[in-house]
Amino acid sequence: AQKVTQAQTEISVVEKEDVTLDCVYETRDTTYYLFWYKQPPSGELVFLIRRNSFDEQNEISGRYSWNFQKSTSSFNFTITASQVVDSAVYFCALSEGNYNQGGKLIFGQGTELSVKP
């Protein structure tokens, strides 16, 4: 069965610290897609990144970086020099390549990040 695990329920850091949010997934598909979404206190879901199973290149976008490792079924997210505005709940999600249930997103439980000034 497909599953996404975010073992860290809550993380608290002080501004300017680096922080890594862990994501481990399970799937039997060879083709799949991984996502990270941000949910700020206002409640909406904001898309951050997508990765497909054939592309293990790491990605950097400003202070954000993502490390995808198929060997460990992990798709971790690092925020460098965190800021108070990074405070949010972050979700990792998986979608199967066969568009099962319309490409349903299987979400992890989320990690609540709190960045203190």
Place this chain on the structure above:
Amino acid sequence: EAQVTQNPRYLITVTGKKLTVTCSQNMNHEYMSWYRQDPGLGLRQIYYSMNVEVTDKGDVPEGYKVSRKEKRNFPLILESPSPNQTSLYFCASSLTPGFNGYTFGSGTRLTVV
């Protein structure tokens, strides 16, 4: 601006009073879905649609209905709401779910008393 629009953002209603949460997207997306978010249970898919007049149940469809008469609209209908349907609801749309992922609406916080 490309977006998914849900209305209302907040709604308090009473048990048994039929309600509809509207969802509209302006990106000509074929795929649309409804999710609900609950503490401790995360986000779960309620219903999805792969095109006009093509809808199917997700993981938690009980107590909900949907329709897809036009490509842009995908309303969620609660015929007889109950308190266990108190939740945060999200509508989402996608051109190709895997490749593009889903774009989410701003959410509807529903309270059923």
